[in-house]
Amino acid sequence: MEPGPWDECCAFCLQRYIYEEERRCTRCDVAVCPACVVLEGATGEPLCPPCGKAYEEDRRS
Numbered sequence: 001m002e003p004g005p006w007d008e009c010c011a012f013c014l015q016r017y018i019y020e021e022e023r024r025c026t027r028c029d030v031a032v033c034p035a036c037v038v039l040e041g042a043t044g045e046p047l048c049p050p051c052g053k054a055y056e057e058d059r060r061s
């Protein structure tokens with residue numbers, strides 16, 4: 001692995017990312033990388049992919 005600030009591994013896409021760019025899901029508090037974070041439409045709150053999917057389904061029903 002090349003040296004650098006890539007010191008976190010995303011649980012969703014399994015890519016390494018910069019710790020400073022980590023987001024936390026507001027629903028389940030899991031760490032999400034910037035590529036996987038889902039921003040909730042209304043509030044812009046960061047969600048993890050499963051919570052983002054659940055949110056979309058909630059909104060539709």
Ligand SMILES: [Zn+2]
Pocket residue numbers: 010011012013014015032033034035036037
């Ligand atoms: Zn990711």
Ligand SMILES: [Zn+2]
Pocket residue numbers: 025026027028029030047048049050051052
């Ligand atoms: Zn979540």
